[in-house]
Amino acid sequence: MTYKVIGKRVKRVEDPRLLTGQALFVGDVTLPDMLHAAFLRSDYAHAKLISIDVNLALEVSGVVAVYTAADMGDAWEPGPPLVSPPPTLENVVFNSRRQVPLVKDKVKHAGEIIAVVVAESRYIAEDAVEEILVEFEPLPVVVDLEKCLEPGSVLVHDDLDTNLAAHLVQNKGDYESARKGADLIINRRFQLDRGAAVAMENRGIVADWNEKNQHLTVWDATQSPIPIRNGLAARLGLTQRQVRVIAPFVGGGFGPKIMMFYAEEMVLPWITMKLGVPIKWIEDRRENFYATTQEREQIHEVEMALSKEGHILGIKQTIIHDTGAFNPYGLTTPLNTQSHSMGAYDVQNYSSEVIVVFTNKTIVTPVRGAGRPQGIYIVERLLDIAARELELDLMEIRRLNFIPPDAFPYEHKIIDQAFVPLILDSGNYEPAFDKALEMLGYEDFIKKEQPRLRAEGKHVGIGIVPFIETTGVGPYEGARVSVEPSGKISAATGVGTQGQSHMTSFAQIIAEHLGVQVTDVNLVTGDTAEFQWGTGTFASRGAVVAGNAVNAAASDVRQKVLKLASKILETPEKELELEDGMVRVVDIPDQSISLGELALLANPLRGAVEPGTEPGLESTKYFGPAFGATAFGVHGMILEVDPETMMIKIRKYITVEDCGTMINPLVVEGQIHGGVSMGIGNAYYEKLHYDENGQLLNANLADYLIPGSTEMPHIDVHHANTPAPNNELGTKGVGEAGAIPVPALFAQALENALHDYELEILETPLSPNRLYELLHKQEDPS
């Protein structure tokens, strides 16, 4: 299908507002009589709460109230299970333990909330927090993923006799039989550590109960305003109509803002209903490090069986996944790890055990990539190791194992986060892979440039890693598109916006159907008063699920426009075209009517609307895919390492991205750039250092280093296009893609650069320091 507007590099229409500081964020919301909240958080990662004395805090001038768990009475309850284990999985152990609004008896991770102060200003509230006296009884702390399972271990949850949060096994084919026929068995242990999402905007909430209206409005920097609205209504005994949740512009989501509920999201609405005045809280960076969810900590014991030609015969794996102190997000992340542990390859025999553990650390929920980078890391590492053992070319072994194009739709058989056996809808991997090799100049580099560089004593390595990304899962999203009498288009969808360019790309879809300018579309996202059905922006699903809902609604409006215009212009629909905000008779431009005039005629003040029709040129449509759309990509880089310091310089970075039909290539490239920067952080800079007491040692941006513009390479992006067969637009998600292959890519390129050290990398994230240690373990510097 050829499009006029879809697929064009349209500049983002939201940027002028964002760049000039005119866009609304939660921090900008200021209401009359608004009070401010500050939280007392536990320094201890594990401690019994003996007593709290808030009297001194209440005496601070300007303090209105101080609340603890005891004050909440029946309103105190843990958060809802946001995602339960898939009902389709058999023999699952799942011990659901959810986060609480205020700690009642025992602290389970540092940063949990003990009390909240409400005051006339945040400054006063902060000062008063210091006046709260708390008696703790510190308890031994459990942080280690394996030790926590040992008999007699300290328990995070006393009502469980174990720190096991979940256990499940998924099998495909028959690994043990496959193993018997193998020429090579590789066995490795991988250690993957934690990072933070570090959105530029921290979390923030303004909650406003209007007693006279009996209505609650909550501005929330969330990725999921509709579920938050529904959940708040249920908890607070209100109807959904009485609650409006607005997620205005949000300065980065990356996963942690999908949580329902964070403690603060439970506490602030409860307080505003108690006091009858608006309450505001904006998270600071330190709170963000302790209280906002994190990801990626896993230990893998993996075995890969191969034929001597390099065919993967099977993979067997045990994953220990750290969920932190609670597991509100169910099994989403480890399920994603499983579904990506076979990568882009045709693996017929797979046996995978997931052990999820509770530790006294910050809660784990998906962070951009959501378990996928770990899966891709281990399969790609194993292939690198196998290729070396079998003396095969690193690229050849991948080509050998790719799922072939005629195997799609490919039944992966593993149940993933969509709750159904994963089906890879479409793909054409080898041409994209070859393109990546060509862009990087792989042959030339290996044969000519690298030998020359090595002769000069330089350590320059190359890496190429392919990956899949399951995207666009259900359940559904919806959209409403409406032509206004002005000729402008108003539209709304339930997903929120955290930088995904919805105002532009969804407007492009609408402009395509209705023949208007992209700037003529006014799109609202993330406001439950504007659109109240849907789930949210996560899992790389906006462009697929909401995008196709917008497409369906816009297409329907187009039909209504054509039908009405046909009648008025006395011309068959097929002879009409929509262009420049007008409906014209093809080849007779004088015979036309504007969309605005049609909108007026469709909503008459007198006369009668024809039976069986609706007023207006408006449509609301939904899209819910039976299963997701799986994207594919290849990242490659040439990396120089200084063996003296292990500092790196990325000489070249390329990606080939197949996310099906692109609505806007500029937006896709932006997602990739952002994802790669996050991936580079995950691979070589960012690691959360918890000590044995559960204390986060680098809870600030001076010590927890995120890569900046100086660490970002220029990125060449090539777009391949295998349209998704199961949605009208043919789109696949791309939001997380950029981050997924980067740790595996770094490992491969570093090993290649440091070939003379015979290095085998089995962990991520690395750092110059860590890499140096791996190579010089034996040396004594004293």
Add this chain to the structure above:
Amino acid sequence: MLARPGLPDFEYMKAESPQDVFRLLEERGGEVKLLMGGTDLFVQMRDGNESAGILLDLKYLPGMKDISYTKKKGIKIGAAVTLNQLSAHPDVTNHFQILSQSADTVGNYQLRNRATLGGNLCNASPSADMAPAALVLEGEVSLSGPDGERVMALDQFWVGPGKTALKEYEFMTAVCFPNPPSGAVGRYLKLGRSKMGDLAIVGVAVLGYPDPEVPAGIRFRIGINSTAPTVYRVPQVEELLAKAPLSDDILRQASGEAMKVSAPIEDVRATVLYQKKMVNNLTFKGLKEVWSQLINS
């Protein structure tokens, strides 16, 4: 655990004369913090590690922002001269290039518009980027106090992490550097985890100059940060280098000696092993670069 939404309230005062400073310190000593660029102080205050009722700004005292150079005496740099000024001032770039180099490694451009030489030195951070160069240039600090002015060699100035020889109510007014020996070449190598904004894991300043009096024909001065309670010179290593004709082996041996002297502590940013090895590697690299430059010039 306390959240910190921003700076607490404080009163800002601008000192017009040294007497202003002493008077205020006398009257309200406990409440007052002296302010230069504020790039460390504000962060510390925001994090609750420092508090102050009054911030007394010293930047506008006479001479604090001046740079004066004479062929005879060398350079006098006011304590409030910013790092971006050091980076660009012709008298600095022409005669004390290693100071400009060092200044360029600190934080980022915006921060260097505020950060001052005096602040960097008085903060007495073991990782101070200006300190190794200031040490090898054998600078002297001018201090002003109620009892008058005094001058002190920089190697006497730091007494521990965050601790200086400044007496109560005393503050730094300027740093003087004599002209480096004729033909001197300097290099500051900083290792941070990122190219911009990180603190030094290790920083090494090497100054080399021709000296026919010693067997090596060249003398080196070496200043190192981030790997001991204070920034330090390594005189034993400098002597070793002077004693014999220079070779890669001698440079290696000297770097190894420097590594032995270093005494880093482990933190989340770097392990002891890595820091020690980096002292070795950066010292070698610095020596080698300076030596090559001296031979070629």
